[in-house]
Amino acid sequence: MRKGFLPVLASALVAGAVALSGCTVVPIGQEAKYTGEVTFDAKAQSKSLWKKVENQVTPKAVDIGQLLTDADSTGLTKDMTIKKYNGKNITTSKYAAGNSVVYAVKGTGTVTEVNAKVANKSASSKGTMTVQVDGYVGSKKVVINVGPVMTDTSLRDYLDISLNDYKDTTQWSEVSQAINEYAQKNVIDKADIASLKGKKISFVGAFTAQTGMTSVSITPVEIKAE
Amino acid sequence: MAITRRSFLEMSALAGTTAALSACGGSSSDKTGSDSSKSSSSKSSSKKTKVLKGGGSKIMYVITPSVSNPAFKAEANGASDEAKKLGYEVKANSHDDDANKQSELFDSAIADKAAAIICDNAGADATVEAVKKAAKAGIPTFLIDREITTTGDAIAQIIADNNQGASDVAQTFVDAMGEKGNYVELLGKESDTNASVRTKGFHSVIDQYKDMKMLEQQTANWEQTEAYDKMETLIQTYGDKIQGVVSGNDTMLQGACAALTAHNMTVPVIGVDGSDEARDLIKQGKATATALQQFDVIARTAVQEADKYLKDGSTGEKEKQLIPCIVITKDNADKLNGFVYTE
Amino acid sequence: MAADTKKGSGGNNQLLMTLLKGRTLIVLAILFVFFSCAAPNFFNVNSLLSVAKHVALFGILAIGMTYVIITGGIDLSVGAVVGFCGMIAGGFLQEGLTLPMFGVTIYMSVPVVVIVTLLIGILLGVVNGLIITKLGVTPFIATLGTMYVWRGFANIRSNGATFNDIAGKAGLGNQGFTFFGSSLGIIPMGVIILVIFAIIAGLVLNKTAFGWHVLAIGGNTNAARLSGIKVDKSLIIVYAISGFCSAMVGIITTAQLMAAHPATGESWEMNAIAASVLGGTSMAGGVGTIVGTIEGAFVIGVINDGMTMMGVTEFWQQVIRGLVIIIAVVIDQVQRNIQARMALQARNESKSEDKAAAATA
Numbered sequence: 001m002r003k004g005f006l007p008v009l010a011s012a013l014v015a016g017a018v019a020l021s022g023c024t025v026v027p028i029g030q031e032a033k034y035t036g037e038v039t040f041d042a043k044a045q046s047k048s049l050w051k052k053v054e055n056q057v058t059p060k061a062v063d064i065g066q067l068l069t070d071a072d073s074t075g076l077t078k079d080m081t082i083k084k085y086n087g088k089n090i091t092t093s094k095y096a097a098g099n100s101v102v103y104a105v106k107g108t109g110t111v112t113e114v115n116a117k118v119a120n121k122s123a124s125s126k127g128t129m130t131v132q133v134d135g136y137v138g139s140k141k142v143v144i145n146v147g148p149v150m151t152d153t154s155l156r157d158y159l160d161i162s163l164n165d166y167k168d169t170t171q172w173s174e175v176s177q178a179i180n181e182y183a184q185k186n187v188i189d190k191a192d193i194a195s196l197k198g199k200k201i202s203f204v205g206a207f208t209a210q211t212g213m214t215s216v217s218i219t220p221v222e223i224k225a226e
Numbered sequence: 227m228a229i230t231r232r233s234f235l236e237m238s239a240l241a242g243t244t245a246a247l248s249a250c251g252g253s254s255s256d257k258t259g260s261d262s263s264k265s266s267s268s269k270s271s272s273k274k275t276k277v278l279k280g281g282g283s284k285i286m287y288v289i290t291p292s293v294s295n296p297a298f299k300a301e302a303n304g305a306s307d308e309a310k311k312l313g314y315e316v317k318a319n320s321h322d323d324d325a326n327k328q329s330e331l332f333d334s335a336i337a338d339k340a341a342a343i344i345c346d347n348a349g350a351d352a353t354v355e356a357v358k359k360a361a362k363a364g365i366p367t368f369l370i371d372r373e374i375t376t377t378g379d380a381i382a383q384i385i386a387d388n389n390q391g392a393s394d395v396a397q398t399f400v401d402a403m404g405e406k407g408n409y410v411e412l413l414g415k416e417s418d419t420n421a422s423v424r425t426k427g428f429h430s431v432i433d434q435y436k437d438m439k440m441l442e443q444q445t446a447n448w449e450q451t452e453a454y455d456k457m458e459t460l461i462q463t464y465g466d467k468i469q470g471v472v473s474g475n476d477t478m479l480q481g482a483c484a485a486l487t488a489h490n491m492t493v494p495v496i497g498v499d500g501s502d503e504a505r506d507l508i509k510q511g512k513a514t515a516t517a518l519q520q521f522d523v524i525a526r527t528a529v530q531e532a533d534k535y536l537k538d539g540s541t542g543e544k545e546k547q548l549i550p551c552i553v554i555t556k557d558n559a560d561k562l563n564g565f566v567y568t569e
Numbered sequence: 570m571a572a573d574t575k576k577g578s579g580g581n582n583q584l585l586m587t588l589l590k591g592r593t594l595i596v597l598a599i600l601f602v603f604f605s606c607a608a609p610n611f612f613n614v615n616s617l618l619s620v621a622k623h624v625a626l627f628g629i630l631a632i633g634m635t636y637v638i639i640t641g642g643i644d645l646s647v648g649a650v651v652g653f654c655g656m657i658a659g660g661f662l663q664e665g666l667t668l669p670m671f672g673v674t675i676y677m678s679v680p681v682v683v684i685v686t687l688l689i690g691i692l693l694g695v696v697n698g699l700i701i702t703k704l705g706v707t708p709f710i711a712t713l714g715t716m717y718v719w720r721g722f723a724n725i726r727s728n729g730a731t732f733n734d735i736a737g738k739a740g741l742g743n744q745g746f747t748f749f750g751s752s753l754g755i756i757p758m759g760v761i762i763l764v765i766f767a768i769i770a771g772l773v774l775n776k777t778a779f780g781w782h783v784l785a786i787g788g789n790t791n792a793a794r795l796s797g798i799k800v801d802k803s804l805i806i807v808y809a810i811s812g813f814c815s816a817m818v819g820i821i822t823t824a825q826l827m828a829a830h831p832a833t834g835e836s837w838e839m840n841a842i843a844a845s846v847l848g849g850t851s852m853a854g855g856v857g858t859i860v861g862t863i864e865g866a867f868v869i870g871v872i873n874d875g876m877t878m879m880g881v882t883e884f885w886q887q888v889i890r891g892l893v894i895i896i897a898v899v900i901d902q903v904q905r906n907i908q909a910r911m912a913l914q915a916r917n918e919s920k921s922e923d924k925a926a927a928a929t930a
Contacts, residue, residue: 026665153390325828
């Protein structure tokens with residue numbers, strides 16, 4: 001029995017010998033130095049992504065009061081409205097249901113309610129701030145997403161980047177999370193949301209429109225108390 | 227004795243031979259970071275290849291996971307139906323989520339001089355080679371439902387937005403739970419890309435709520451009976467502590483709901499797929515929501531683009547096209563039928 | 570007169586025997602003709618090469634399986650070994666071997682990865698053999714158990730994920746693994762390896778004492794033991810061969826797919842067993858040839874690819890595959906019965922001749 005294993009042992013030794021000559025020994029985590037490859041990290045790109053947001057969303061933002069007033073008669077997802085108000089159709093198949101259009105908007109209004117953890121402990125974590133928009137008297141409710149939970153992808157979807165620039169949908173969603181986190185830290189948290197109730201604000205942001213929706217929720221790029 | 231040892235030596239010799247053979251392709255090991263400049267970026271969309279004419283026949287291969295799952299059946303039927311309408315002969319096959327079997331089916335399609343391949347693939351990474359192989363033989367591949375990790379190889383990838391579907395339905399789940407409570411999760415087959423995409427999608431939402439606690443995560447391999455068994459075990463372990471169930475697909479949702487019903491428990495349960503079975507459970511109040519993947523639309527779109535590509539040399543669309551998932555709740559359950567949502 | 574008629578029937582029997590013995594080849598020929606008519610693109614060089622490439626994978630598995638079945642055993646773990654060894658090779662190529670205590674990751678060159686993977690395959694086979702011989706567990710149960718264990722480890726290795734950086738990186742000195750999935754001219758590497766393995770395995774089985782031991786153990790284990798054959802040792806080697814073949818298949822399939830996937834090889838053991846049985850290997854042990862097994866593997870491969878190209882649906886393919894296996898075994902039984910009858914007849918004849926000779930003397 002024992003003798004039978006000698007060849008195995010021998011092969012193992014041979015393998016060991018070859019191993020010494022045919023291996024690259026790399027300190028842990030230093031592979032990039034040898035291969036020159038970079039792993040994807042959306043958060044590391046959040047600054048440059050935000051630059052894109054500022055350069056592409058803000059300049060194209062249309063007056064939300066006008067847009068909504070107009071859309072109440074024509075419809076937010078109609079080609080005419082999309083064209084007139086710089087909308088971006090993120091539809092990929094005309095046969096699929098659930099298609100949507102993203103708009104970059106700006107406006108002023110009065111905050112009527114702050115439904116967020118910072119103002120009210122029992123509020124939803126997916127906090128919102130309701131705004132009575134100047135120049136709009138229609139039935140659509142307008143809210144601004146204020147987190148800390150934000151799942152909206154409007155900001156990302158309005159940019160000139162697409163899923164085709166990334167490896168897969170997981171990376172694509174990480175991009176949106178990175179943008180939203182940046183907005184949370186640098187826009188929402190700095191605006192002192194809790195104190196804004198009843199005050200007049202101006203804002204810039206983006207929202208996603210779908211057929212038949214009754215409220216508009218904007219992810220902000222800028223919030224200013226006036 | 228001597229002979230047996232010899233046979234062992236023969237085996238080692240064989241190992242040696244193969245190793246030596248392989249060395250032909252191997253490169254020396256003493257390179258360091260010298261050629262680090264040519265990094266392989268994930269963005270490879272710039273490599274535009276020539277237009278693929280198809281293999282010459284009028285046959286369209288439709289390759290999907292096992293059609294014993296109604297979702298993939300809807301997909302295979304949709305693609306076959308559309309292709310027949312456009313005048314193609316259809317050969318529909320299932321790879322059973324075995325990448326090797328899928329590769330074999332691609333070989334058959336190539337040998338059969340197929341005009342195009344419509345494929346819901348068996349693994350993002352393992353499919354790349356098969357698609358390249360088909361392209362080399364002049365056959366364009368149109369991927370449906372699941373994506374692959376490269377661009378520039380397939381002509382189009384019509385993807386169900388699993389990530390969005392999972393996170394949207396997770397939001398519905400969190401709302402139904404009142405943003406707090408204990409839940410358990412049933413995972414799909416671990417080796418399937420969508421299992422991880424979906425669970426990541428769920429947690430990208432749920433984990434943002436501090437009062438949501440996951441008691442346990444168990445894999446039920448996409449299967450109904452396995453989900454039933456796992457759910458029973460979880461109920462034995464945690465009992466009434468379970469205040470919600472997150473399930474990676476609708477077949478597992480069915481199993482989980484059956485187990486909950488058997489124990490007279492009614493808690494929020496969510497799934498993904500949008501099967502008629504899940505729709506009925508939602509209507510009965512036994513399940514909360516599911517995210518519909520528009521399998522029929524996806525399949526038909528791919529076939530239409532394939533037809534257009536073969537005729538015009540272009541689909542007129544970007545390669546990766548996301549088809550949104552639609553959250554199905556009690557409110558809109560009536561609009562769902564056979565994976566088709568009518569607004 | 571009586572002797573003449575007997576001889577006549579013996580001649581018929583012999584013709585029948587030849588047909589039965591060559592049945593796999595005959596079936597193969599029929600299948601070829603059938604599919605060539607039914608699927609217009611089936612009979613050309615590229616199709617046949619792709620059939621051969623597919624056959625190579627479970628053909629190599631079936632070679633190891635044939636050895637095991639000849640000893641009267643079975644190896645249900647081969648598919649799991651394929652998956653596990655694929656993950657081992659893929660993992661070494663993509664992630665290297667990290668040794669936290671030294672703070673380094675070792676990236677092996679491709680030949681080393683291949684050797685280590687093959688050694689692990691052999692080791693897994695030895696474990697099967699030890700469980701069967703030393704712990705006295707029946708092969709079916711032992712390998713059923715290890716099938717789950719190896720499959721579990723394959724998943725644990727990457728937590729269910731796929732290793733997809735199989736091509737290696739110049740900076741890490743581990744390029745070249747794709748060699749096993751490439752082609753030499755137009756002949757796929759898997760086919761070349763299949764041919765090499767089949768020739769060696771066939772020679773070992775027919776021309777060496779070890780091969781004779783394997784056949785003897787399958788024929789009658791106790792008799793083999795009494796005649797001085799080291800049964801346990803031979804069995805362990807046989808299972809090691811099966812493990813080695815499985816590891817090789819793991820390497821080939823990983824290289825072909827350019828990705829290692831933990832679920833690879835699920836239910837491949839069934840194809841390997843079917844190929845052996847179709848090729849005339851007896852599940853009772855003691856009987857079997859490598860040539861027969863390769864023929865059996867081609868029968869399955871041709872049926873699979875032919876039906877796909879005919880457009881037969883997956884579910885009907887399953888039905889047909891099952892029927893083919895059952896029919897093959899039934900024919901096998903018929904052959905055995907005829908063989909037994911002929912042997913009996915021959916003995917009776919020689920006896921009566923002896924008697925006749927004795928009477929005349």
